[in-house]
Amino acid sequence: MIFETVKWKDGAPCLLPWHQRRVERSMKLHGEGCASVPDLASVLEGCPGPEDAGVYKCHITYDTRGRVRTPSYEPYRPRMVKRLRCVEIPRLDYSCKWEDRTELQAAGLGLGEDEEVLILQHGMVTDTRYSNVVFGDGSSWVTPETFLLPGTKRAFLLARGAIEARSLKAEDIGKFRFCSLINAMLDPGDVVVRTEDVLL
Structure with a gap:
């Protein structure tokens, strides 16, 4: 399953x-046979989220045949991260948002x-377990060319x-x-870690 x-x-x-x-x-790479590509706009039109003001996390799951489960919604509050620990995982592949995140989650045991x-791969900076990253000096942001997942916000x-x-x-x-951690839910500056709190 992919998600x-x-x-x-705000609705x-x-x-x-x-x-x-x-x-x-994802469907081009992993779709089976003549599987149809899920149309997210149609999926959300058929099962819209809350209409009130606020931020919600909408989770949409589909399989390699293009079959989509009913979306789920939950109020979103960002996780506050104050420290990053660098971990070298050279063979980790998460180029698609698979629901099975076992290897990713294992990287965070003991945190x-x-x-x-x-996560580092051969010494190159990539992503955290749930976000891409950007580095800044107060005036601009830089993101690694090497990444695990092609993030939408990135x-x-x-x-x-x-x-x-x-x-x-x-x-570097x-x-x-x-x-700063960035993903569909997070903009640059939302969750920020000082580089002296990035432990190599």
Whole structure:
């Protein structure tokens, strides 16, 4: 099973075209036979989220035949992360949002409540278990060229020129002041970790 997490804000989905592109990419790579590509707009029209003001996490699951489960919605509150621990996992592949996240979750065993892992592959910075990352100095944001998952927020911000992709090694982290976690639910600056709290 594959899934998308869509930000549902003030009664409407955010960045839906970007999520749709990722669904199309996933089905092109993993779809079985003549499987139809799920249309997220139609799915959400048939099962819309809350109409009140606020932010909700919308979870949409589908299989490789294009069959979609009923979306679920839950109020969203970002997890506060204060420290990142770098972990080298050279063979981890999470290029598609599979529901089976066993290997990803195992990378975080033993972490404190306010800690998260920053995954390295051959010394190159990639992602955390649930987000892409951007590094900043207070005036601009840089995201690693190496990443595990093609995040929708990352793609959106790159297209707008709001962030820049660069080759980033673990030793480059200290050149920045902050690391911010980004995903469909999080913008740069929402969850920020000082680079002195990124443990190599």
